[in-house]
Amino acid sequence: MGKSTFFNRIIGKREAIVDDSPGVTRDRHYAVTDWCGKAFVLVDTGGYLPHPRDVMDQAIREQVEIAIEEADVILFMVDRSTGITDIDQEIAEKLQRTEKPMLLVVNKVDNEAQESEAYDFYNLGLGEPVFVSAIQGRGVGDMLDRLATLLDTAGFAEEEDDAIKLAIIGKENVGKSSFVNTLIGKERVIVTPIPGTTRDPIDTPLKFQKRNYLLIDTAGLKRRTRIKENILFYSQLRAMRSIQRADVVLYFVDATAGLTRQDMRVITETMEAGKPAVIVANKWDLIEKDEHTYHRWETEFKERLGQYRFIPVLFTSVLQKKRLYKLMELATQVYEAYHKRIRTSDLNRVLLPIIRENSPPAV
Ligand SMILES: Nc1nc2c(ncn2[C@@H]2O[C@H](COP(=O)(O)OP(=O)(O)OP(=O)(O)O)[C@@H](O)[C@H]2O)c(=O)[nH]1
Ligand SMILES: [Mg+2]
Structure with a gap:
């Protein structure tokens, strides 16, 4: 830069x-x-x-x-x-x-x-x-x-390593830590049904298809309604720090809840920080489905994303291990596309083919 x-x-x-x-x-x-x-x-x-x-x-x-x-x-x-x-x-x-x-x-x-x-x-x-x-x-x-x-x-040097850094961001209880544990196949980070389980960002190295990754599990974003303004500020600031460290942001939401205003705000900040992202709509297993469901939901998410509709959306189930490898592949593709030094205005053009390639599977 x-x-x-x-x-x-x-x-x-x-x-x-x-x-x-x-x-x-x-x-x-x-x-x-x-x-x-x-x-x-x-x-x-x-x-x-x-x-x-x-x-x-x-x-x-x-x-x-x-x-x-x-x-x-x-x-x-x-x-x-x-x-x-x-x-x-x-x-x-x-x-x-x-x-x-x-x-x-x-x-x-x-x-x-x-x-x-x-x-x-x-x-x-x-x-x-x-x-x-x-x-x-x-x-x-x-x-x-x-x-x-x-x-x-101050002795600052660039974080020198070849690992692709994935920040796992999203509200509380959406399955961020479960995703990390499932990928690495052990209980590295604590998972509970209680919102606010993860307190500090935790880095977990991962090797996937011969590449090195660093998964940055973060504390879930607090819901605006439940808390005092300063705690909200703190939780957003912490999230922004992890976003700044990341090569790609995996933005997790609970698919059944959809993208809220708060999600949109953090996604906007991510885009303004110039970081590429993938929206991960998790807990897909909780949704009753027929063969049109995936497409219909994807369309809904895209509409909600508005000007950021170029961000790929993937529906996953960490619980049933559905599309988790797909997510890693998508994150890698996004990373590579981004590192061909594209200007933000061109992101759309570059990402579209990727998105098409990842067109909705049947359920
Ligand atoms: N049904 C369903 N439940 C899930 C899925 N993924 C995670 N969960 C459950 O959701 C709850 C929260 O999971 P966590 O992984 O702790 O969520 P988190 O986003 O790390 O939460 P915080 O650390 O509080 O921000 C746990 O009870 C998980 O078992 C999923 O794909 N489907
Ligand atoms: Mg957690």
């Missing part, structure tokens, strides 16, 4: 992190992105808060803490045009207490005159800030150099 692409992705993501779906009381002020396989959490205070000088409310405060906790490297971006806000100050105090490598980035520094204003941000006590103008691209090269140095000193 080119340096400017990296930056654009961070900045571009800022436009996309506003979550305006009903029931969400405020915007999210974070973005997760990656560099050399390491997750970054970008906490952004500029631009999105209705009153930048307000004190953070408790929920946002907790989210910032979670974000700092989860990050490998922290880019703290502030806005020159507002000066140091109370929120900046509050976050800076938290950051002073962490040992994590960090870089203070002052955005909207469009010219030299503004640079002298931007020196104020030294007062945050986070070391030498770097001045950028995201719009003009001014200072971005310097910022990325600083970042590169930070990464070197």
